Amino acid sequence: GAGVSQSPSNKVTEKGKDVELRCDPISGHTALYWYRQSLGQGLEFLIYFQGNSAPDKSGLPSDRFSAERTGGSVSTLTIQRTQQEDSAVYLCASSLSGVSNQPQHFGDGTRLSIL
Amino acid sequence: GESVGLHLPTLSVQEGDNSIINCAYSNSASDYFIWYKQESGKGPQFIIDIRSNMDKRQGQRVTVLLNKTVKHLSLQIAATQPGDSAVYFCAEDSGGSNYKLTFGKGTLLTVNP
Numbered sequence: 001g002a003g004v005s006q007s008p009s010n011k012v013t014e015k016g017k018d019v020e021l022r023c024d025p026i027s028g029h030t031a032l033y034w035y036r037q038s039l040g041q042g043l044e045f046l047i048y049f050q051g052n053s054a055p056d057k058s059g060l061p062s063d064r065f066s067a068e069r070t071g072g073s074v075s076t077l078t079i080q081r082t083q084q085e086d087s088a089v090y091l092c093a094s095s096l097s098g099v100s101n102q103p104q105h106f107g108d109g110t111r112l113s114i115l
Numbered sequence: 116g117e118s119v120g121l122h123l124p125t126l127s128v129q130e131g132d133n134s135i136i137n138c139a140y141s142n143s144a145s146d147y148f149i150w151y152k153q154e155s156g157k158g159p160q161f162i163i164d165i166r167s168n169m170d171k172r173q174g175q176r177v178t179v180l181l182n183k184t185v186k187h188l189s190l191q192i193a194a195t196q197p198g199d200s201a202v203y204f205c206a207e208d209s210g211g212s213n214y215k216l217t218f219g220k221g222t223l224l225t226v227n228p
Contacts, residue, residue, distance in 0.1 A: 004158070033215065042204060042218035043159070059215070091158055101147050101166055101208075104216060106158035 002026070004107035006092050012113045015084060021077040021110045025094030032075050033093045033104060034067060043091060049075060050097075079112075087114045127225045134195045136222045138188040138205035147208035149216065150179060150190045154201045162190070162203075192224075200226045 005024040013019055025032050034046040045059040049069040060066070064082075069075040079086055089111050093104035128134050140148070146167040151159035163174045165181050165188075172179050178191040188205050202223050206216040 006158075031214075042220045043206075043216070045215040045217070048215055056215070093158075095214075101164070102214070103149055103161045103164050105161060106151075108156070108158045 004092055004094055004105055006090075006107035006110050008110055009108065010111045010113075012115065013082060014115050015082060017082055018078065018080045019082055019112065021079075021090050021092075021112070023075045023077070023092030023094075023107060025073065025075070025092070026105060028096070029094035029105075030072065030097050031095045031102070031104075032069060033095075034075070034077050035091045035093065036061075037089045037091055037109070039088075046077070046090075082112075082114045084114045087112055124220070125223045125225070127227060128195050130195060130197060130226055130228050132195055134190075134192040134199070134224060134226075136190045136192075136203050136205075136224065138190075138219055140186050140188060140205075140207050142207060142209060142217070143186065145207040145209060148179070148181065148188050149206045150177075150188075151204045151206060151218075152199075152201045153204065153221070159204060195224075195226050197226045197228055200224055 007022045030051045032049040035043040036046055037043050047067045048056040064080045067077045089109040091106050091109040093106045095102040095104045149164040150162040152162050153159045163177050163179050165172045165179045170181050176193045180189045202221040204218050204221045206218045208214055209217040
């Protein structure tokens with residue numbers, strides 16, 4: 001059984017460019033989360049999708065960040081006009097359903113570096 | 116705001132010893148807690164979880180203890196092995212309608228052979 005898959009694993013881009021990060025959750029998991037992890041820091045919640053409900057975007061740091069989830073499966077996190085402070089590891093997680101007491105399972109992340 | 120924190124940023128132990136990693140939380144409404152292990156270049160890996168109606172839960176070589184009175188969580192690893200070397204995060208279900216997790220900054224565990 002495949003785990004959460006993220007691509008690319010590494011991304012280096014110039015300041016001002018747009019980037020797209022992809023997440024393929026575990027099959028059957030209806031809840032999907034994006035987190036950001038800066039060097040030596042814990043994980044910072046970004047956005048949450050649950051089924052066909054409107055996503056919870058309360059963690060997105062600015063309007064340059066957006067995410068979508070098509071068909072209730074694959075999700076894409078887009079960062080427009082990237083800045084150096086966007087450099088971090090972006091982690092995706094999924095869980096069986098968006099209720100408490102369900103562990104979130106993580107992918108290995110995309111390591112984003114903004115030059 | 117309320118957050119999860121860790122008492123020790125680093126812990127170094129000898130192979131075969133038992134390890135204890137501690138975590139304090141401040142959100143009294145949290146009712147679900149998870150420990151994750153993160154190795155270099157990898158995503159967090161689920162280790163064990165516990166609900167607030169329990170005070171102890173055991174897994175394979177790991178035990179999580181929850182003390183709601185003092186809002187304290189600990190992870191005990193028995194017979195620590197070099198492969199246990201990693202950063203360990205505690206996380207709490209911070210409530211609300213999305214069940215997002217709030218993470219501490221992590222403890223680096225180093226196991227010396």
